[in-house]
Amino acid sequence: MVSELVTNAVRYGAPPSRLRLINDRALICEVSDASNTAPHIRRARVLDEGGRGLMLVAQLTERWGARHTGTGKTIWAEQPVLRPQLPD
Numbered sequence: 001m002v003s004e005l006v007t008n009a010v011r012y013g014a015p016p017s018r019l020r021l022i023n024d025r026a027l028i029c030e031v032s033d034a035s036n037t038a039p040h041i042r043r044a045r046v047l048d049e050g051g052r053g054l055m056l057v058a059q060l061t062e063r064w065g066a067r068h069t070g071t072g073k074t075i076w077a078e079q080p081v082l083r084p085q086l087p088d
Contacts, residue, residue, distance in 0.1 A: 001061055001077050004053040005031040008039065014072065026062065027079045034072040 002019070009017040013033030022028040041054045057064050057077050064077040 001057055001079065002029050004057050005029055005075055005077060008053050008075070009033045012037070012039075023081065025081065027081050028076060029079075030074050030076045032069065032072060032074040036068060036073060038073070039066055039075055 002021070006017070006019060009031045012035070014035040016034065018030075018032045020030040020032070022030070039054055041058060042052075044052050044055070054064075061077040061079050064075070066073055066075045
């Protein structure tokens with residue numbers, strides 16, 4: 001999830017890029033860049049080497065989305081964190 005979002009920011013966004021990880025009730029990954037272009041899921045062809053990043057993020061995370069900021073946009077994804085059960 002992290003590498004896909006960062007790769008998209010570097011490849012398609014505008015500098016500077018920023019990564020923020022939040023570990024609370026869920027792991028939230030936020031990647032911000034200076035571009036205002038909204039992300040979209042592409043339909044990669046079978047033999048394409050790329051173009052599946054956001055599709056993977058959408059299928060492997062609980063939720064994901066984008067929001068515009070005063071300096072560009074932030075793409076975020078959220079994944080539940082499994083906490084180990086402590087014995088009583």
